[in-house]
Amino acid sequence: xxxxxxxxxxxxxxxxxxxxxxxxxxxxxxxxxxxxxxxxxxxxxxxxxxxxxxxxxxxxxxxxxxxxxxxxxxxxxxxxxxxxxxxxxxxxxxxxxxxxxxxxxxxxxxxxxxxxxxxxxxxxxxxxxxxxxxxxxxxxxxxxxxxxxxxxxxxxxxxxxxxxxxxxxxx
Amino acid sequence: xxxxxxxxxxxxxxxxxxxxxxxxxxxxxxxxxxxxxxxxxxxxxxxxxxxxxxxxxxxxxxxxxxxxxxxxxxxxxxxxxxxxxxxxxxxxxxxxxxxxxxxxxxxxxxxxxxxxxxxxxxxxxxxxxxxxxxxxxxxxxxxxxxxxxxxxxxxxxxxxxxxxxxx
Numbered sequence: 001x002x003x004x005x006x007x008x009x010x011x012x013x014x015x016x017x018x019x020x021x022x023x024x025x026x027x028x029x030x031x032x033x034x035x036x037x038x039x040x041x042x043x044x045x046x047x048x049x050x051x052x053x054x055x056x057x058x059x060x061x062x063x064x065x066x067x068x069x070x071x072x073x074x075x076x077x078x079x080x081x082x083x084x085x086x087x088x089x090x091x092x093x094x095x096x097x098x099x100x101x102x103x104x105x106x107x108x109x110x111x112x113x114x115x116x117x118x119x120x121x122x123x124x125x126x127x128x129x130x131x132x133x134x135x136x137x138x139x140x141x142x143x144x145x146x147x148x149x150x151x152x153x154x155x156x157x158x159x160x161x162x163x164x165x166x167x168x169x170x171x
Numbered sequence: 172x173x174x175x176x177x178x179x180x181x182x183x184x185x186x187x188x189x190x191x192x193x194x195x196x197x198x199x200x201x202x203x204x205x206x207x208x209x210x211x212x213x214x215x216x217x218x219x220x221x222x223x224x225x226x227x228x229x230x231x232x233x234x235x236x237x238x239x240x241x242x243x244x245x246x247x248x249x250x251x252x253x254x255x256x257x258x259x260x261x262x263x264x265x266x267x268x269x270x271x272x273x274x275x276x277x278x279x280x281x282x283x284x285x286x287x288x289x290x291x292x293x294x295x296x297x298x299x300x301x302x303x304x305x306x307x308x309x310x311x312x313x314x315x316x317x318x319x320x321x322x323x324x325x326x327x328x329x330x331x332x333x334x335x336x337x338x
Contacts, residue, residue: 002283002286004283006283006286006290007290007295007298007299008295010295021295021299022299022303024294024295024296024298024299025211025296025297025299025300025303027205027211028202028205028206028299028300028303031198031201031202031205032202034198034201034202035195035198035199035201035202038194038195038198039195042194043195044192061278062279105317108317109313109314109317110313112276113228113313113316113317114229114316115316115319116174116316116317116318116319117317122174131175131176131177131191132191132192134175135175135188135189135191135192135195136192136195138314138317138318139189139192139195139199139314142310142311142313142314143310145306145309145310145313146303146306146307146309146310147306149274149278149302149306149309150299150302150303150306152278152279153270153274153278153281153286153302153306154299154302155283155286
């Protein structure tokens, strides 16, 4: 892995970071942030649940930047640092059945999915979420993982970064 | 057959699944489709990476897509399925395949030297597009497998044609 940027910034006088490096191909950040803003601001799943899944991806995909960023919307919805700290293996003992099902779907997607989830997990998911909500969570997890991998492979992980609360995308 | 109850319209089963959230599908088509327009880097490079990542995931649904514009032969498709790269003699294609090999499960282990090698051949715009596209193909495979999207052969010009089609 590298914490040294592997590409320069495309924006004069600005350091190479996620937005300034993606700016080499402007259509990519333009279409991504349009999608990401829709996902976070006009989604049908609450921001707290999506943030919990995002933090789980951050840990498993091991994205240093993602692990240290919090989105303001989930904070406002009551997600605490103590809860974030428990999104590790064994989380089922700390979260309720609904959030645990969302986390298990997250683990299924970012693990090594060779098949559909178990019948038990599918039943649990469909007990707590509508099918459109399941798709929203799954697509979100896919985006979290994909952009984390872009960030990591481009060497854009910070060497040192405090926990930082950012405005929720699209706000 | 996927395990969701979807009656959404779409040009593929993958679209009908994501179509349960039509506002997100529309924007996802634009995001992913922009990478396949051909103005960021050659489609053949994207297609080599796409097929290799599909093979690593053993994702028959992703592998079944056959884009006519990519210029990848059946012999090359078969080689990518088997993980045999000797038929790819072009140094740039070898660099792309080395990155594709690691992205699904070993993204932290891509070495600076491997990245330096690809920088000898591609400008930053193309590298950003390549890494983004590989990451989204990885995601597409995982979502297809998770939802049980069927592997019907899909002959198309390119895997995603914005704004209306995602195969």
